[in-house]
Amino acid sequence: MIRFGLTGGIGSGKSTIVALFQKSGYPFFDADAIAKQLLDKDTEVRAAIQAQFGEDIYSGGKLERAKLASRAFCSQDKQAILNRIVHPATENYFKKVFQELEAAGELALLVEASMLFEADTAQRYTHIIVVTADESVRLQRAMQRGLQSEADIKRRMRMQMPEAEKCRRAHDVVINNGNLRELVSAWETLWEKLCARYQIPLVNPLRERLV
């Protein structure tokens, strides 16, 4: 089973590529969403988070995300501590899920992980795709969503690995400085190349069985 990993900085176009990938019918996972679930529900993860970031980080049984963000994203050391707690739990989760999907006869899947390299998970994947765009373009796109301030976005950008380093480590890079039509075309070209390289159909042959 081919395990594709997709990463890129804030506003680079990961979610847009995921939407295009999902047309193929192969399974998709959002590593950030899985990590969030584990932070909320996994008892060992919760205990370790409280020990490192304060008892009050859960309130009424719920993780206070803003508190965790302010305490964990204030330095690379703190972020590394957070990664060391969340990483083994997500690793176990993916190990189990990959085994189940392989046993079910799946040929490929894609995981989107914004911190794929930072969390040291590259070895989980057969093939890593980085989507990137110039910082000014990413900032403008991220701000257009109106969810975070410019200062917040810039702070998070500084915590992420530089784009050039991600591109150096990737098996393939999608440059997303153009319009959406150009991104669609770049993705379609890449997907055809990947399917040919790994000898998998463009559309999941199990799809009809699953829906």
Ligand code: ATP
């Ligand atoms: P984040 O990590 O911040 O969640 P992301 O990498 O998932 O971001 P997207 O959500 O795919 O990035 O893209 C950010 C915003 O930019 C979205 O509103 C998306 O529709 C838009 N966008 C992405 N690519 C393009 C493009 N080529 N042209 C115009 N808008 C784009």
